[in-house]
Amino acid sequence: MRYLHTMVRVSDLDASLDFYCAKLGLVEVSRTENQGGRFTLVFLCAPGDEAAARQNKAPMVELTYNWDPEDYQGGRNFGHLAYAVDDIYALCQRLADAGVTINRPPRDGHMAFVRSPDGISIELLQAGERKAPAEPWASMPNTGVW
Numbered sequence: 025m026r027y028l029h030t031m032v033r034v035s036d037l038d039a040s041l042d043f044y045c046a047k048l049g050l051v052e053v054s055r056t057e058n059q060g061g062r063f064t065l066v067f068l069c070a071p072g073d074e075a076a077a078r079q080n081k082a083p084m085v086e087l088t089y090n091w092d093p094e095d096y097q098g099g100r101n102f103g104h105l106a107y108a109v110d111d112i113y114a115l116c117q118r119l120a121d122a123g124v125t126i127n128r129p130p131r132d133g134h135m136a137f138v139r140s141p142d143g144i145s146i147e148l149l150q151a152g153e154r155k156a157p158a159e160p161w162a163s164m165p166n167t168g169v170w
């Protein structure tokens with residue numbers, strides 16, 4: 025058995041691609057539009073995983089966009105998507121500059137949380153050794169919701 029992907033339903037595909045790709049840095053691997061089912065599937069992977077992802081050999085996120093609006097509430101049992109990142113401070117700064125709320129700032133140089141436009145929690149973990157505490161992150165308050 026091998027882990028393949030996590031599917032999340034999104035209410036606005038353009039806003040979700042702006043968040044997951046333009047801001048978070050994921051890369052679109054494939055896109056399928058299903059006219060009969062009235063939905064679009066977009067598979068995303070981490071940068072550098074494209075070739076493996078095209079062979080279904082790298083973890084992906086599957087965005088499902090239903091063309092007819094639905095109410096995606098609840099699902100509190102779903103926790104988060106987690107990524108190891110090369111520089112958690114630089115990524116959080118890029119996300120903050122792009123208007124993304126850093127719900128749990130990387131005060132420990134190790135872990136941060138943000139949310140997608142649909143409220144999907146995204147965990148960011150510093151790859152390798154945690155970074156030294158640094159401002160503004162060390163004194164930035166949590167939102168308390170991540």
Ligand SMILES: C[C@@H](O)C(=O)SC[C@H](NC(=O)CC[C@H](N)C(=O)O)C(=O)NCC(=O)O
Nearest residue numbers: 029031033061062063064065086088089090
């Ligand atoms: C491509 C493969 O990875 C899939 O996950 S397709 C699964 C299929 N998806 C849909 O039909 C998308 C539209 C549907 N209205 C939906 O919102 O899921 C499916 O069986 N989905 C059901 C599910 O619970 O995932």
Ligand code: NI
Nearest residue numbers: 029030031086
């Ligand atoms: Ni799937």
